[in-house]
Amino acid sequence: MAQASNGPGRLPTEAELTRAGLGLAVEGPVARITISRPERRNAMTGRTWTTLAHIGHTLPADVRIVVIAGEGDIFSAGIDLGMFTPEGVDGERSMVGGILDGSSTGADVEEYIAGLQEGFLWLRRPDLVTVAAVRGHAIGAGFQLALSCDLRILADDAKFCMKEPALGLVPDLTGTKPLVDIVGVHRAVEICLTARRVGAQEARELGLAELVVPADELPGAVDDVVAALLATNAEAAAATKALLQQAAGNTLEEQAAAERRAQVARLTALAGTMAADNR
Ligand code: CAA
Secondary structure (H helix, E strand, C coil), rough: CCCCCCCEEEEEEHHHHHHHHCCEEEEECEEEEEECHHHHHCCCCHHHHHHHHHHHHHCCCCCCCCEEEECCCCEEEEECHHHHHCCCCCCCHHHHHHHHCCCCHHHHHHHHHHHHHHHHHHHHCCEEEEEEEEEEEECCHHHHHHHHHCCCEEEEECCEEECHHHCCCCCCCCCHHHHHHHHHHHHHHHHHHHHHEEEEEHHHHHCCCCCEEEEHHHHHHHHHHHHHCCCCHHHHHHHHHHHHHCCCCCCHHHHHHHHHHHHHHHHHHHHHHHHHHHH
């Protein structure tokens, strides 16, 4: 497990990662994050997400690919349900404690949730390609974590479930936008408001999975995708992801202009390399 960081600040220590139910291995351009609380079916807490945010802020600058998987045969059972008890989990702030005893305002809780969402938002960074490798259940926050990644590679036993509405809650960990972007608002309403399980094959048909493979082939399939991604020029990959991310919000004319600007930057960089090679 590499802990050195060339990025700003230092990566979480092994002890911090363990406390957050996470594993991290950084090897050159690839960072592998493992959700690791097998005794709780990889359920996650607030600390898991603030530590994920910490990882995102301190990854070495040469990391290009982030792979997120669950330990064992499950991705994640979602939020640790202990977070909804007044006492919380392991001394962590409870989601409801402050509201119950009147010590937190709505604004306080929003600010707290914003900090948790940071653990999901960085996965959209254009300089990274993020890959969720999903075995078994990805429930609630687990589904939202997979939705935060650029690519979802599923084992054939994978099951997505947006459980929050069934618990009297809403999905609030940045998953609603990618879900609607991928499946459309009508299917998203049906999936969320029934809180049903979406199996791997259906996920593939809906565009929620880029690839579905037999469970024992998942690590190899992920490695193949990582190798293909690494074969692409890093700067061109980042510029292309940035272009693709803005396409849905742009008019055709705006997008065409964005393509021109990005290409001029690429051509300038290529010309600079050619000039240096000729020197
Ligand atoms: N939180 C805390 N503990 C959990 C947990 C969770 N989300 N999910 C499982 N566990 C614990 C169980 O309590 C059990 O503990 P004990 O051994 O001490 O009894 C242990 O993990 C094993 O669980 P199961 O026996 O249930 O395992 P299973 O393989 O039969 O089922 C499962 C797995 C389908 C994931 C099932 O455990 C389950 O449905 N879990 C709850 C899922 C859930 O409701 N998650 C919250 C979704 S909402 C969200 O994530 C976001 C939000 O903000 C609301």
